[in-house]
Amino acid sequence: MGDxxxxxxxxxxxxxKKTFWQRLAALFGNGxxxxxxxxxxxxxxxxQPRPTRKPETVEVTSPRLYVGNLSFDxxxxxxxxxFNGVGHVQNAEVVSYRHNQxxxxxxxxxxxxxxxxxxxxxxxxxxxxxxxxxxxxxxxTSEHQPRS
Numbered sequence: 001m002g003d004x005x006x007x008x009x010x011x012x013x014x015x016x017k018k019t020f021w022q023r024l025a026a027l028f029g030n031g032x033x034x035x036x037x038x039x040x041x042x043x044x045x046x047x048q049p050r051p052t053r054k055p056e057t058v059e060v061t062s063p064r065l066y067v068g069n070l071s072f073d074x075x076x077x078x079x080x081x082x083f084n085g086v087g088h089v090q091n092a093e094v095v096s097y098r099h100n101q102x103x104x105x106x107x108x109x110x111x112x113x114x115x116x117x118x119x120x121x122x123x124x125x126x127x128x129x130x131x132x133x134x135x136x137x138x139x140x141t142s143e144h145q146p147r148s
Contacts, residue, residue: 060118060138063090063111068137070094071130072103078130083109086123087116108139 018026058066067079079092091110096103111117117138125136 058138064139066139068135086120088112
């Protein structure tokens with residue numbers, strides 16, 4: 001009978017027993033897959049995750065600036081102080097959700113002149129602020145935006 005183990009090696013090595021949850025996952029097709037998982041959209045259909053986009057840079061033609069990749073902890077007074085180091089700030093507005101007042105991660109800053117706005121873009125774009133690198137560019141005006 002010693003020859004039998006040599007001929008049939010499967011008889012000696014037992015596979016570990018799968019747990020109930022492993023068998024259940026295998027039943028529903030949760031095997032080892034190299035494909036990226038699809039995400040469910042609001043209407044229930046499956047879709048692949050969106051690729052990340054580079055923020056588009058808009059030429060500074062007005063004193064109004066877009067500030068992106070903003071820390072969620074940043075306040076309007078923080079932005080006012082930061083941009084006041086470059087030029088005179090008229091207004092700073094952090095955009096937030098209406099229902100919970102949490103920041104959306106971007107803001108708009110109104111400088112005194114277009115020259116100060118251009119200088120602010122040169123000095124503050126890609127600068128670290130509250131742990132994140134800012135994206136500072138000209139804000140889109142109504143003629144850039146599509147009509148709805």
